[in-house]
Amino acid sequence: MDEATEPRNTAAPTLAAAALLVAGAVVFLWYAPSSYDVYKALHVISIVVWVGGDVTLTTLGIVFERRRDGEALAQLGKLGAWIGVHVYTPALFAVLGFGIALMQKGEWPWDLFWVDFALVGWAIAAVVGVGFVGPELGRIDRAARQFGPESAEVRRRVRRLFTVFRFDTALLVLIVLVMTAKPSF
Numbered sequence: 001m002d003e004a005t006e007p008r009n010t011a012a013p014t015l016a017a018a019a020l021l022v023a024g025a026v027v028f029l030w031y032a033p034s035s036y037d038v039y040k041a042l043h044v045i046s047i048v049v050w051v052g053g054d055v056t057l058t059t060l061g062i063v064f065e066r067r068r069d070g071e072a073l074a075q076l077g078k079l080g081a082w083i084g085v086h087v088y089t090p091a092l093f094a095v096l097g098f099g100i101a102l103m104q105k106g107e108w109p110w111d112l113f114w115v116d117f118a119l120v121g122w123a124i125a126a127v128v129g130v131g132f133v134g135p136e137l138g139r140i141d142r143a144a145r146q147f148g149p150e151s152a153e154v155r156r157r158v159r160r161l162f163t164v165f166r167f168d169t170a171l172l173v174l175i176v177l178v179m180t181a182k183p184s185f
Helices: 011-030 035-067 070-105 113-147 152-181
Strands: none
Touching (some): 011 035, 035 070, 070 113, 113 152
């Protein structure tokens, strides 16, 4: 077996990277000037995980869809379903929790356009993600196992899912733009 096909043990590098992340986070957040800055850092990290993951899945979906690679789309669906439950959903709620903490600590008023836009956008994205995307990924996986990854049923569901993904991703990026620009109309 050559090096390219030999299975790798990734536990040690993963644990080392996690330890470095935790140690760095403890040190940097310990010396943050205020709790507001700690909440802001955790809010931004949660956004990076959630929105960055959404952009990545959407981009991969577009690439595999254009290639007409049903098998890759089926695998992406399985991975997306697991990541959605274990990574994106907790990040989604962390974004909201740390955002609320920032509003309270920063004494921001709740009647600002950018706050309202973000809250409504968050609610739409949460309902779409938890109520449609997650269950639809499961339905696509079942259809791929039952009819095959290249079946018309899988293609129809994947096409619909990626249409929703495109708009969800656009909404999330708009929320990031609004929250950083803080327009005042």
